[in-house]
Amino acid sequence: MTRVLLTGGSGFIAAHTLDVLLKHGHSVVTTVRTQAKADKIKAAYPNYGKDKLDFAIVPDIAQPTAFDRAVISDPPFEVVLHTASPFHFNVTDVQKDLLDPAIIGTTGILKSIKKSAPSVKRVVITSSFAAIINPSKGFWPEHTYSEEDWNPITREGAEENAMQGYRASKTFAEKAAWEFLEKDEPNFTITTINPPMVFGPIIHNLESLENMNTSNQRILWAAQGKFKDEIPATGIHIWVDVRDVAEAHVAAFEKSDAANKRFFTLAGYFSNKEITQIIRKHFPQYKVLPTNSTPGGDYPEGGVDALYKFNNKRSIDILGLKYRTLEETVVDSIKSFQAVGL
Known part of the structure; x- marks a missing residue:
């Protein structure tokens, strides 16, 4: 058993990570913004006492001293999993949001x-x-993305739009972590998990489908009929299941070889058209789905050969990940949405 601090416990990835941590027998304190969020998570795990699952309230992670109290624990923490970070495009101020x-x-x-600590x-x-x-390279079919690559975005580029602001936030935050490791020489190691589009079932407390996490929205919207006349462009054509991302976070501290490494965690290629086809195959009750002749949402001309390649070998070899299929992920996602009213 390891004593773990998990930040952002009510988030999409964090909720699954908490589930894996508890199943692996670890003792977890998770940070949330409000007591109400803590109460909802606690209600989902009624059989775990405070020794196994407890909470720390951190209202605003953008405050430099936000975690000063949360990192202090008795018994003391051995591991910190930092998942708390915004992922949305409802942005008025890139810097602040x-x-x-x-x-x-x-x-x-x-x-x-x-x-x-x-x-x-x-x-x-x-x-x-x-x-x-x-992003400036587009589909870049001659290139293989791996942990060696870095987004070259600048501070000025971050202001272009919400998408660029989000990409900049993740790039600058991760670079800051590696710089901290190099300059401050702490007595802990750092590991980063770098997933692309993250799909999968929701287990965090979702009050309504309107509050769906950003990456899952396209699966929800397809089932709701929003793609009936035209399927939107896929954008990033690589994906991973949230449960595999959660497993990656836990394996990253359980396996010593993962220390001070990045992990490009992804299952493979997908298109929005494929998502709609899987939903139609397994859920014929949704009558407003696109047909095979509905325009849009497909791979570029040339299929996956026209896309960048990827190397996810490190995540398989070191973290031991066995990636789920797109079909399993979409089916399980829809079933979880149905429990909230789809």
Whole structure:
């Protein structure tokens, strides 16, 4: 059993990570913004006492000292999993809504750990393919993306739109973490998990389908009939199941070889058209789905050969991931949406 601090416990990835942590027998304190969120998570795990599942209230991760108290625990923490970071495009101020929570949240927790939690030996941070991709290259079929790649985005580029702001937030936050490791020489290691589009069933407390996490929205909207006349462009054509991302976070501290490494965690290629076809195959009750002749949402001309390649070997070899299929993920996602009223 390991004593773990998990930040952002009510988030999409964090909720699944909490599930894996508890199943692996670890003792977890998770941070949430409000007591109400803590109460909802606690209600989902009625059989776990405070020794196994407890909470720390951190209202605003963009405050430099936000985690100062949360990192102090009895018994002391050995591991910190930092998943708390905004992922949405409902942005009025890129700096305030995206950059500050991501960058200050990351550097703040690292400083708090170094200052007040000397027992922590492993830190795992949720990063993203957003910190790897070079958007200016487009589909870039001659290139193979791996952990060696970095998004070249600049501070000026971050202001272009919400998508660029999000990509910048993940890139700058992850770079800040590696710089901290190099310059501050803490007595803990750092590992980052870099997934692309993350799909999968919801197990966090969702009050309504309107509050669906950003990455899952396209599966929901397809089932709701929003793609009936035209399927939107897929955008990023690589994906991963949230349950595999959660497993990656836990394996990243359970396996010593994962220390001080990035992990590009992805299952493979997908298109929005494929998602609609899977829904139609398994859920014929949704009559407003696109047909095979509905325009849009497909791979570029040339199929996957016209797309960038990827290398996810490190995540398989070191973390031991066995990636789920797109079909399993979409089916399980829809079933979980049905429980909230789809």
